[in-house]
Amino acid sequence: MLPCQRHLFDLDPEVTYLNAAYMSPQLKSVTEAGMEALSRKSKPWTIEPADFFTHERALRETFAQLVEIDNPDQLALIPSASYGLTTAARNTPLSAGQEILVVDEQFPSNYYPWQRRAEETGATIRVVGPARPDRTTSWNEALLEAITPSTAVLAIGHIHWADGSLFDLVALRQKLNEVGAYLVIDGTQSVGALPFSVRDIQPDALVVAGYKWLLGPYSLGLAYFGERYLTGTPLEENWIARRNSEQFGGLVEYETDYQPGAARFSVGEKSNFNLVPMLHRALQQLLEWQPARIQDYCADIAREALEELAEMGCYLEPTERRAHHLYGIRLPRTIDADRLAESLSSNRVYVSRRGSALRISPHVYNTADDFRALVGCFRSALLAKST
Numbered sequence: 513m514l515p516c517q518r519h520l521f522d523l524d525p526e527v528t529y530l531n532a533a534y535m536s537p538q539l540k541s542v543t544e545a546g547m548e549a550l551s552r553k554s555k556p557w558t559i560e561p562a563d564f565f566t567h568e569r570a571l572r573e574t575f576a577q578l579v580e581i582d583n584p585d586q587l588a589l590i591p592s593a594s595y596g597l598t599t600a601a602r603n604t605p606l607s608a609g610q611e612i613l614v615v616d617e618q619f620p621s622n623y624y625p626w627q628r629r630a631e632e633t634g635a636t637i638r639v640v641g642p643a644r645p646d647r648t649t650s651w652n653e654a655l656l657e658a659i660t661p662s663t664a665v666l667a668i669g670h671i672h673w674a675d676g677s678l679f680d681l682v683a684l685r686q687k688l689n690e691v692g693a694y695l696v697i698d699g700t701q702s703v704g705a706l707p708f709s710v711r712d713i714q715p716d717a718l719v720v721a722g723y724k725w726l727l728g729p730y731s732l733g734l735a736y737f738g739e740r741y742l743t744g745t746p747l748e749e750n751w752i753a754r755r756n757s758e759q760f761g762g763l764v765e766y767e768t769d770y771q772p773g774a775a776r777f778s779v780g781e782k783s784n785f786n787l788v789p790m791l792h793r794a795l796q797q798l799l800e801w802q803p804a805r806i807q808d809y810c811a812d813i814a815r816e817a818l819e820e821l822a823e824m825g826c827y828l829e830p831t832e833r834r835a836h837h838l839y840g841i842r843l844p845r846t847i848d849a850d851r852l853a854e855s856l857s858s859n860r861v862y863v864s865r866r867g868s869a870l871r872i873s874p875h876v877y878n879t880a881d882d883f884r885a886l887v888g889c890f891r892s893a894l895l896a897k898s899t
């Protein structure tokens with residue numbers, strides 16, 4: 513079991529931060545990497561042409577290890593999840609009569625790109641939700657049933673961003689394979705904290721914004737593209753994506769070919785000398801901790817508190833059907849939601865209200881005491897209602 517890693521972060525002692533799904537706090541080592549990187553441009557002569565390629569390659573190699581990708585060349589650097597997901601959507605073959613499957617209340621970065629493509633091609637978006645109160649089981653069943661020969665693509669997360677329902681990507685991939693459909697995954701709310709294997713799941717695309725569970729800075733993420741996308745059209749034509757771009761002396765010998773793999777899909781100025789070393793440092797730390805141990809840690813510190821909340825009448829998915837780093841708590845009528853919000857705010861306990869659930873998202877800097885503080889807020893809302 514991992515010990516608490518709070519000393520590696522710069523968290524205020526009076527703050528109970530259970531909101532990494534909103535934005536993770538920054539590791540001290542990542543801040544240091546950023547400061548060092550920022551000062552480098554004061555002496556631009558120390559930035560060699562090779563640096564445009566070597567650092568971002570090291571970042572891709574580390575991410576490839578984290579999510580079990582055999583070839584790091586199949587990774588692109590992206591400024592946002594929406595950039596990667598729009599790239600996937602624009603390069604997914606679609607036609608009238610075909611269906612794009614998404615889940616109910618999907619995060620907009622993985623909805624709008626498909627909505628645009630549906631308008632352009634005459635394909636339709638089919639939204640799939642859970643039919644019964646046992647959300648995860650019934651949701652996965654509904655998704656499997658929704659996959660038919662008309663399905664062109666399933667665009668989904670590993671978990672639902674608002675309440676943590678866990679999608680059975682292996683079973684979904686199998687069924688999608690039977691009809692030749694694409695699987696495009698937004699891993700922003702899971703990759704880094706929940707084990708993910710590209711080798712096992714074989715998505716057509718996996719897109720991850722970096723500032724949540726990858727513990728990186730804002731505005732840099734990573735996207736994996738499978739074979740079917742590798743001859744696609746990028747959102748922009750940047751020179752560094754073209755073959756031989758390493759040869760700075762010959763850049764106007766224009767090239768028609770791109771660099772191999774998914775390099776064509778990387779954002780312009782992908783070498784981003786400030787953000788790349790920061791995200792790289794964060795991924796090295798995640799590799800050391802390992803996502804499976806992050807899950808175990810988060811499960812362990814929350815266990816007692818979540819039992820108490822269940823006794824108060826709160827609803828949570830059973831542990832085997834949800835992730836431990838992000839989950840939604842649904843309130844019973846005996847808890848006054850406004851009073852709870854007030855109590856959380858006055859006690860500086862940070863969580864998010866998303867849809868009908870209160871979203872809790874701990875990490876390795878949290879402790880069982882943080883969960884006791886959370887339970888205290890629930891109790892005061894419960895007592896307040898009955899007085």
Ligand SMILES: Cc1ncc(COP(=O)(O)O)c(C=O)c1O
Pocket residue numbers: 533534591592593594595619621669673698700701721
């Ligand atoms: C599931 C999910 N995807 C993506 C994002 C971020 O999207 P983008 O990088 O496009 O701003 C969020 C932010 O909350 C999210 O919850």
